[in-house]
Amino acid sequence: MSDVIIIGGGPAGIGAAETLLSLGKTVMVLESAAFAGGVPLDLSCKGDVECTRCHVCMPRDSGSRMANASGLEVVPMAAIEGSSSKDGGTEFKLKISPRYVNIGKCTGCGKCAAACPVIGALVAPPHGAVPNAPYINSEICQHFTSKKCTECAKVCPTGAFDYDEKLKTAAVQGKAVIVATGMDPIDPTGVQHYGYGYLPNVLTSLDAERIIAEHGEIRRPTDGQKPKKIMIIQCVGSRTTKGGVEYCSKFCCKYGLRFARALVERVPDAQVDFLYMDLRTFEPRTEALAWIGDRKNFTVSQGVASVIQKGANNTLLVRRTTASDATIEEGTYDMVILSVGGQPRPETKVLAERLGLKTDSFGFVVSQDSWRGVFVAGSCKAPMDIEESFTDGKATALSVLSHLEVKR
């Protein structure tokens, strides 16, 4: 039985795990994806020369430090099928999907990643991923789809690949449980007037991050060229009663501004316009915008984008209000990035019900059961950014410590 089972290996789960390990506790992290690390694994650092405090590296450095820690066991690709109280703790029945890589045999030599002919099939662990070993995405991998390709297995020096790995089941127990299942990005397809999904070069911030991760820089999906005029629209899917959620997702102002800054610094000949409803950064506004200086290629303005339409020559027309004089403007862009918010995962509600926890109408977990040792950390409780989730994970570790040690 582990001292603590942490469900979800995002920033909150990683923060809690690192702290509990440093206190000598045994920790098991159940993670639905192939790596523990959460959303930060998909995000890029927003600094070019100067750190912009985007905090993407903070939980990932933490993951990297504890990847080989004794006392830590990470179960990736795990789905919870059932739970019950047992022996004073909680038992979870798991379904573990195949990774097709034997983690114990992998030496991290990188030869498989170099040999794979399909982008996204052999996924190498990003910095901070735990376990620090690749996995095969069987939906894209040519071995599974058609051609029985075995390039990765051929170059692997230790024979770590097993294309025949099957689904497994397992039962795991922990004295205390931390629910840290985090948030999913909001799908802006429901925000119909923005045309996401059918207008070309309208991306979410996460789509843009994936392009940057693949190419090392931002490019238009339609023609692979660098964009010259980019519009970043904040609050997409948040603060709305149509096609999204009513609350404010909190992290997007901080994230959006830093993302904009990274774009401006790395694509210096592009024009970037940033459109926000309210600027909810926690540092004072003057500090948050100080980096702009006297740059002419970046504008920050308050307003609402009412519609995005297709323009001539593969451009996009964005119609928006201006805050200062209540007029309406139209601008032409060759890329629009929708800064989407986040919402709790549907699995969170199911898990909460299993564990006897309450969720609100949005799906956030709003109770915990410290008597039975079931705690909640991170953005599955309320919208949070990376730093706040990471901190909350550590704060929850303090409650867990009391539960494990203080005699009643």
Added chain:
Amino acid sequence: MSKINIVAFVCENHALSALKAASIAGDSLPESVKIVKIPCTGRLETTQMLDSIATGADGVVVIGCLEDNCFHDVGSMLARGRVDRIKDLLKDIKMEPERVEMINAASVSGAMLMLKIRQFEGKLAALPSLPFKGAIK
């Protein structure tokens, strides 16, 4: 055998993590790049950058943490100041200032770092070769 030499001074914090992550992802360093690990780019002195060129390097790249997130607070900022001074010196002696560069990299930016290293190598390859290369030991 590569035709050019690049000495890369790499800090043992974020810069090295980025290179390791890139290595695990199958991204190979160009052969011209020789890594010299140092505890912090702030350790690096201007003389060491110049000596590298004097003893056979076509270029020097200093890779450190992002400023204001240097593990040792001020190291990468001091290093950039020194790299800028060397660039000015190179201009004064009619050498190309592009031979010495500083790259700030976070641990998570392995792919971007490799891209920048390859771009640096490309720029160096386009420069005329140094006349005194190999003369000084």
Added chain:
Amino acid sequence: MNSKVCIMLSDCGACSGIGKADTERIISMLSQESAGSVIMIKSLCGEDARKNLQDIPVGGCDRAVIGQWCPAERTGKAPKMPKSIDPALVDIVDLSLTSDKASKRNIERTVGALSQAAARLSLAEPLKERKIAFASKAVAVIGSSERAVAAARLLAFHGLTTKIIMPQTHSMKAKHLEVIDESNAQCLSGIPGNFKISLTRKGVETETDAAAVLLVGERCFADVNPPKDSKIKVIPLEQFAEHPSGAVGGMVFIDDLNAFNSKAAPVVPAWHTLLEATKTAAKDKLADNIAVVARDVKAAGLLELVWKEAAEAGVKFIRYDDKTRPKIEKGENLISVKDLVLGETLYLQADVLVAPITTRPWEPVFIEKLFIPSDWDFKARSRGPQRGISQSSCDGVFLVGYSNFAKLTDEIEPELSSTIVQIIAMMRQGYHIGKAAVAEITEAKCSACFTCVRTCPYRAAEMNDSWKAVIIADKCQGCGNCVAVCPSKAIELKNCTRPQIAKEIAASMEVVM
């Protein structure tokens, strides 16, 4: 120094991708340049292979470079050290870092990486880390706010000897808790586990010890002066939130009292408090007209819903921008502000103006003496993410609250809890690691310019009584920044000396020439 480096290369054909012939070629190229022996060893994966390494004849070498094809820390499979060599003089080289992943040769790269490591190692000193047990068993909390008291109590509750240093008197009593009241902390010195805090208590200079220090940021009540020429009553937001009162015609909440001037001072607005207060004011009908004037309505996260409730209860939210600040109309209880959405100027009845408290950052002198990392002007800076949550650049000194970076007031609680649990972990570990490769000053060369003292991020360089700078080895983290800034070149960093770097650069060139 008469040192000889033995270079060992593992013949891990599969992992290296290099055939035996090429491995032998590498060995012979290395032998030509190396003074010490060059040995091919069997693969480093199996238990037997690692045992063989222990007994390998190293041919009179006193130090060894081991070329390994898998990143040792990734697999946890570090080879056992050869018995006859001091482990502090063994360098394991991760050859996969510099190899071409798609190649089957990699000869020059491997020779290069191993030659460089051997060159560096040939001048190295055998140094070991030291575990320095904590001399003090106490945690010192500096701060007098409610949060500081709560933190101190929580630490004491978890069994840690805790001291709280505060300027006021306080009558609290708790097990494991010592209250050092009527005291002002002056200066912090020492190393983690053995800090000395000098303080003045009731006018007398005294000292106390601590293993870890927690600084809880203060908020001070700004002078909430009523604006000139008007009869508007100004109430601090915190005070209003605790004791909401009303029965006035018009109540205006402002996000920053300095909004009326042309320069706004930074404020960390307590938006949670502000929104709840307006909601209460509206629902309890504490005024006929309630308005909020703010640059940005920072109702982040689920606070958005509180904002909606307040708006539905009749509170008007008006945003101003940099060009059109709110103005106090002279002589009347009126505040005028241009509504950005409507485009017209509104006149708000303001019999009561509720404004949040301005926070005051730590005094520069306090920062300088108490290890809070600062920029060159000694203004407190926030820590970089590499340092983690609440850590200052000195291990064992933690910063929480407004002394750290800007955050909402309801985010301070988790920050405090996360810091307390880190302190508990630190105290349970009970030792500080003294780094092996520290900097060292050659006394004769030191010109007492203080540059290293000012540069060291860890305050490990100090001027002694003979006007010579010295490095406190137990504090030094081995970054080498002092080495590079010293104008007299009086400082060297062990195992990263100038001769070592020069030799390594030369070795990296040799392969290509």
